[in-house]
Amino acid sequence: MKLPYWRLSAYYFAYFAFVGAFSPYFALYLQALKLSATDIAVLMSLMQVMRVLAPSLWGWLAERFGMRLPIVRASALLSLAGFSIFFITESFAGLFVAMALMSFFWSAALPLIESVTFAHLGVDGHRYGGIRVWGSVGFIVAVLVLGHALDQLPVSALLWVVALVLAGIFGCAMLVPEAPVSGTQREQVRLLDTLRRPEVRALLGACFLMAAAHGALYVFYSIYLVDHGYSKGVVGWMWTLGVLAEIAVFMSMSRLARRWSMRTILLCSFGVAVLRFVLIGWGVGSLPVLVFAQLLHGVTFGAYHAAAIAMVNRWFPGRLQAQGQALYGSLSFGAGGMLGGLVSGYTWDALGSAWTYTLGAGFALLGALWLHRGWPAADEESN
Secondary structure, three states: OOHHHHHHHHHHHHHHHHHEEEEEHHHHHHHHHHOOHHHHHHHHHHHHHHHHHHHHHHHHHHHHOHHHHHHHHHHHHHHHHHHHHOOOOHHHHHHHHHHHHHHHHHHOOHHHHHHHHHHHHHHHHHHHHHHHHHHHHHHHHHHHHHHHHOOOOOOHHHHHHHHHHHHHHHHHHOOOOOOOOOOOOOOOOOOHHHHHHHHHHHHHHHHHHHHHHHHHHHHHHHHHHHOOOOOOOHHHHHHHHHHHHHHHHHHHHHHHHHHHOOOOHHHHHHHHHHHHHHHHHHHOOHHHHHHHHHHOHHHHHHHHHHHHHHHHHHHEEEEEHHHHHHHHHHHHHHHHHHHHHHHHHHHHOOHHHHHHHHHOOOOHHHHHHHHHHHHHHHOOOOO
């Protein structure tokens, strides 16, 4: 079967265009509603809470009933329905319900589409970066266009843009074809046998801490820059710089993987994350420092995610693939992101922004130590 490159790429484009429209700017919308930092952190962290709960449930249903793409399509439509509640309420309770519903259904899709993508790729898994890179392009288009638009438009215009993007995700989901089930995918593999391996536990634990390290970045970075005198247009360009670096890494990943092991790439990304969050926390007064720190996103997310998802794909073979992707998403972007977001919400006012980002650097350092000890270098070749 011919690889549906452009249909998969279009889905990633739309999916991460939503991230580019929502993650950098929705906190600004909530701030405009006069919510406290703690309330904003709670609402934004609901995305991570649902990424703990939803992917495993949807992944199990997909494997149990063989319904990956129907679930992806239904999740797109239902997440749009949940988001529509934002148009009719400004109370904290109403915003909480809207965020919870939208996040629960939206979080179902990515692990399943990743599983479909790798199934289409088969032995050409190294081509994943060439498809996933279109997600980064979608993020850039959304974050740049909105960044400049919101300097002229009221922040409430964000609601209409995000709703249109969610509708676009549904349209793209309808175009993606299901991947054929190979004999390998029918093999019986026990999930617990995989989870007993110390290197698997070390990777998942380290990914949890890496996501926690990024908590303050995803919740407060835009507010942080605006409060220090940067325009929303500059905010958009700062997010764009990070994703441009991410794209460069995704496109180079095949060459990097031939030169260094996945373990080495992961350890490097954790070390760079420590540096990055210290620079963001203490260098906000210097635009060159912030630019350099954002370029490090290519390592702290691009190289990290590509290496982590490659190992998940390798260690969770056959029929475990969707569950492995869901587990990775739940523990890292879900539980880890939730912890990082909630902690940053409490420390932002109590300790200040600089120490909040320094705490993020501490999470990354703990992740590096866990990965180094739990996945010894001697085990790399056998893995």
